[in-house]
Amino acid sequence: MQPVAIKNDIFWVGCVDYDHRDFHGYSTSPEGTTYNAYLIKDQKNALFDTVYPGFGKTLLCRLAKTLDPEKIDYIICNHMEFDHAGSLAEIVERTKPEKIFVSQTGMKSLQGYYGQTDWPLVPVKSGDSISLGKRTVVFQETRMLHWPDSMVSYIPEEKLLISNDIFGQNIASTVRFLDEYKDKGDYEHRVKEYFYNIVLPYSPIVLKALPIVEKLDIDMIAPDHGLIHRGVDACRAIVETYRNLAEQKPQKKALIFFDTMWHSTEQMAYAIGSGLEDNGVPIRIMSTKNNHHSTIQTELADCGCVIAGSPTHNNTILPLVSAQLTYMKGLKPLHRIGGAFGSYGWSGESAKIIHEALASMGMEMPCQPLKCAWRPTKDVLKACHAFGETMAKALIAKCEQA
Numbered sequence: 001m002q003p004v005a006i007k008n009d010i011f012w013v014g015c016v017d018y019d020h021r022d023f024h025g026y027s028t029s030p031e032g033t034t035y036n037a038y039l040i041k042d043q044k045n046a047l048f049d050t051v052y053p054g055f056g057k058t059l060l061c062r063l064a065k066t067l068d069p070e071k072i073d074y075i076i077c078n079h080m081e082f083d084h085a086g087s088l089a090e091i092v093e094r095t096k097p098e099k100i101f102v103s104q105t106g107m108k109s110l111q112g113y114y115g116q117t118d119w120p121l122v123p124v125k126s127g128d129s130i131s132l133g134k135r136t137v138v139f140q141e142t143r144m145l146h147w148p149d150s151m152v153s154y155i156p157e158e159k160l161l162i163s164n165d166i167f168g169q170n171i172a173s174t175v176r177f178l179d180e181y182k183d184k185g186d187y188e189h190r191v192k193e194y195f196y197n198i199v200l201p202y203s204p205i206v207l208k209a210l211p212i213v214e215k216l217d218i219d220m221i222a223p224d225h226g227l228i229h230r231g232v233d234a235c236r237a238i239v240e241t242y243r244n245l246a247e248q249k250p251q252k253k254a255l256i257f258f259d260t261m262w263h264s265t266e267q268m269a270y271a272i273g274s275g276l277e278d279n280g281v282p283i284r285i286m287s288t289k290n291n292h293h294s295t296i297q298t299e300l301a302d303c304g305c306v307i308a309g310s311p312t313h314n315n316t317i318l319p320l321v322s323a324q325l326t327y328m329k330g331l332k333p334l335h336r337i338g339g340a341f342g343s344y345g346w347s348g349e350s351a352k353i354i355h356e357a358l359a360s361m362g363m364e365m366p367c368q369p370l371k372c373a374w375r376p377t378k379d380v381l382k383a384c385h386a387f388g389e390t391m392a393k394a395l396i397a398k399c400e401q402a
């Protein structure tokens, strides 16, 4: 359990949580995650962020290999969420810092979680800076990326940006740097997963923040989850990836998700899918029973079109489809087209309910809701195929306009 030097006298002192599966309590993290915390040894020794509850001792143990914890002078809390501040009380107790820096809004969330404390808190705002000796820490608030209290810390002398949740990924690994990580496909997926399940609603804010990051002279971005981006090119690459994710330009792929009791709605899903494929649009079909809502949400990153289906169940839709729609709506996807379908027996409300849910997310709806009584007949399957064809043409047109 050693600290990892990421620059001269700057160390990773975080924890790898291989078993964490429900990131933030609602999103899957199939490979676990890391809680990165960083130490700068200077005339003033500064610890940047802490770790998830239960991991405080691991952090202290690792840190103690390079510095007596009581020699920590400053703690910088870039974000008060539990994965970065959940062990704060334990760390404060052990290190007895001279000062703890938090954003002004962070003072509120800190009080909300820890109540009144006698901690030596110092609120900071964008542009404020502190000297550690040879190095300076400049604070930049990143409100609503992804909490009101979020901020990042820039160390100009080291060309280092400690970026908190921004640019992070849920990866649990022995390696600390992206350039050491062999599975680039997995990395890209985990960036998408993190962005689409946590950051997506704040895409317009991301697009305003990226030019600020681009003006900084940096050669390392150290996020609080996952791998560190080392080198100017790697920093540029992750900024560009974030720009693409936040812009949400329509992409030529369709996500079809559904639930079904007796497989009629499922048959419709596959017929619609083949209508899309036959007209040049790749698809991904996902049953809500077999895929976690965050896995379906991640798939949306590659899809400009969302088509959802449910049979009518007690005059409404099945609960997993409802949950998926609620989850997706909260994450505020932009620039999509949508479509709705479902089988029914007697009253048949489901397709219309889904149609309205997708329309309420601002999606363009090129087709009327597609209903099928009981089992789809050959004609119904043809209608499903035609539905897929119309959706494909609408998506291709949207992609060409963008």
Ligand SMILES: Cc1cc2nc3c(=O)[nH]c(=O)nc-3n(C[C@H](O)[C@H](O)[C@H](O)COP(=O)(O)O)c2cc1C
Pocket: 259, 260, 261, 262, 263, 264, 265, 266, 310, 311, 312, 313, 314, 315, 316, 343, 344, 345, 346, 347, 348, 349, 373, 374, 375
């Ligand atoms: C418990 C239950 C409740 C249902 N409630 C309704 C309903 O309120 N209105 C309706 O039109 N059909 C209702 N149905 C009929 C289903 O919508 C119909 O069987 C449909 O074909 C099922 O599609 P699936 O094969 O995709 O599950 C209900 C079926 C079940 C089993």
Ligand SMILES: [Fe+2]
Pocket: 079, 081, 146, 165
């Ligand atoms: Fe967070």
Ligand SMILES: [Fe+2]
Pocket: 081, 083, 084, 165, 224, 225
């Ligand atoms: Fe986090």
